[in-house]
Amino acid sequence: MEAELKGLLSELHSLKDSMPDPSQKDLIDKIQSRVEHLSAAEKKANAQRSKIKDMSAEVVDSNPYSRLMALQRMGIVDNYERIREFSVAIVGIGGVGSVAAEMLTRCGIGRLLLYDYDKVELANMNRLFFRPDQAGMTKTDAAVQTLSGINPDVVLESYTLNITTVQGFETFMSSLTNKSFRPDKERSGVDLVLSCVDNYEARMVVNQACNELNQTWMESGVSENAVSGHIQLLVPGETACFACAPPLVVASGVDERTLKREGVCAASLPTTMGIVAGLLVQNTLKYLLKFGTVTPYLGYNALKDYFPTMEMKPNPQCSNAACLERQKEYMLVKPARDAAAAAKAKIEAEESVEPECLHDDNEWNISVVGDDDDVQGSDATSGAITEGLVHELPSADAFQQPPAVKETTTTPADDLDELRKQLEALNAD
């Protein structure tokens, strides 16, 4: 549109030159100033912030990263700017995937790979992200349009394809293995794959790709009645893969598109999808930037505000051959890994004996209130408060070290049969 307006101005210029009558020249002047006015308005509407070379912690209104870099000063993250090195692939840019993409974009992730084959419809407007004026665009194009406007520092790659087709799967695999963004990276070219798809088949395809590439990924889902959801971390060989733990209720084989044609659709809510996207990206940030506890599985039941967690070990009888390969590899390196983890834990335990100086750069004067022991890493700050900042209410932090009460049902099931029995028991009662 900007180019159009420029062309218009130059045409008006040559028209004016060919004009003998001064009153006509006046009219053209008027038209010209109107076009200039339009140009300025257009420029302002398309005003994107310029790219930012280095993330700064400077507290000025014009710095889009000040509130993120403050995570370092607060002792939550050691090196926030590392986020620029990471690539995250998001499969499915629907109610969960689009919001996850926006959150990562606003956090300044290095590179986002987006996969979807669908188009934006007005029927999607009950979830966040897409706008009515984008109806008819592909979800990938609409996402790139919005995300590039929000943060031009993020490298966006979009793939308008269906990963469940042969051709789509090939492109999916080659995009995941492309290391041009960080040539020194080991294994695949991405740090994490987020599955935000809405069907079983696509999840099995993501599972296959990640098992083959030995790629850590996170799965997400929202129930068809819109009031529950979950996220899950899948580390090939180390945790259950998606094929290790088959769905409790198996697909009846009816194509989901048939349902749609019959005038029936699943319910959805911007709340549930936004919460699941938030939990998914929060887990992603914890995984990438190494803070807090990365959750292996977190459920969300909106009707009762119930948030179950659990752990799922891989199934030695898994039907996925690549999963069995990864399990074998994991068992080979496990003794060395466990020894390293034990050594690290020992060092950390020794370090925590002297909690006097947690951070050299303690400009917030953060100190721990009424908490003489059990002080470790970033958690130490959340109970504390600095001069001038206010805990308005008994905050969630007040509950973070409950001594006896166990809030979630963590089930380190040793094998799948045990887990399934537990699930069935819960379901049957």
Next chain:
Amino acid sequence: MEAELKGLLSELHSLKDSMPDPSQKDLIDKIQSRVEHLSAAEKKANAQRSKIKDMSAEVVDSNPYSRLMALQRMGIVDNYERIREFSVAIVGIGGVGSVAAEMLTRCGIGRLLLYDYDKVELANMNRLFFRPDQAGMTKTDAAVQTLSGINPDVVLESYTLNITTVQGFETFMSSLTNKSFRPDKERSGVDLVLSCVDNYEARMVVNQACNELNQTWMESGVSENAVSGHIQLLVPGETACFACAPPLVVASGVDERTLKREGVCAASLPTTMGIVAGLLVQNTLKYLLKFGTVTPYLGYNALKDYFPTMEMKPNPQCSNAACLERQKEYMLVKPARDAAAAAKAKIEAEESVEPECLHDDNEWNISVVGDDDDVQGSDATSGAITEGLVHELPSADAFQQPPAVKETTTTPADDLDELRKQLEALNAD
């Protein structure tokens, strides 16, 4: 801009008429077609969907309400369209309030009242909702711009003011009592007030207004280190008001603006703020549309994925006079209320003896799997599944009826001292 382009076209028209030379006429034709092209592009970019008179459940791509109306078919909500009768006031259109406003707008809420005095800055871009091109606009103007584009069916009222000033408080109060949207409504003109402010003073002002008006409201907050938050339901006289339970750590009296000037800011994350906004609006939907359990208090600790709940009774020694008035009123009507609730519970218990036909209109063939007793209302559907729909993973629903395990720490503290002792015990360990 559309008007500008129209003016341009008419000016070009009169210029052409005054032109003797045919080659000049040709040039003007060219300019004219260029302006028409611009007009069309402009119109497309501003394409808003037209208003919709009645919400329909029809499953077509062009229906923005199909996925919401499906909540009725799924047995979650009795009458979704009632949402159009409700007015919600959101105080503070920042990281939480703006997302809450967008969620309610996409859900098709009847009327939204928005309050903020601040301007959009690039430093806000690490949270959802506002765009870089809106930097410099007031948050209220920017919100109305975005929200009216998303859903023209919602009645938007925006107030660019600071509720903590005398003038601001007066306007705040009169806007809450204005009943023009639903003249038959009892008490105030709104159904719920959502507090999404970031400071103690503003919360105390919302508390004062709601106590005076006997107005139910919900409070929300995110910690200054960005990794925890909470939502809380406040019913004057029935639950603790914001002054009943003073913050554990009291404000040191330093103005938050001083901190900002000193080059220090609180951290924030789009994930935590999006999750808190999602939990807040989910609780709002449950409260307005009467489904699930409305949460009295829900905390969120992102580092450990811990979600504590609790209940807070009003403080008979509360310093807020209006709160004491409401407490008195509540105690007067309590016996009648309790009797009515008991009678309702008895009727429901009798009804649940015959669970064979939960819904006359059972087009989804919803039935309960492996669950012979304890079937009630909307929850009954969440364990079931219909032909063609798939539980991809053991969903959160599978955990919704745990027999012995209590997931959250519900603390029906009988008085505030007891509660405070518990909080201190948790904090001290």
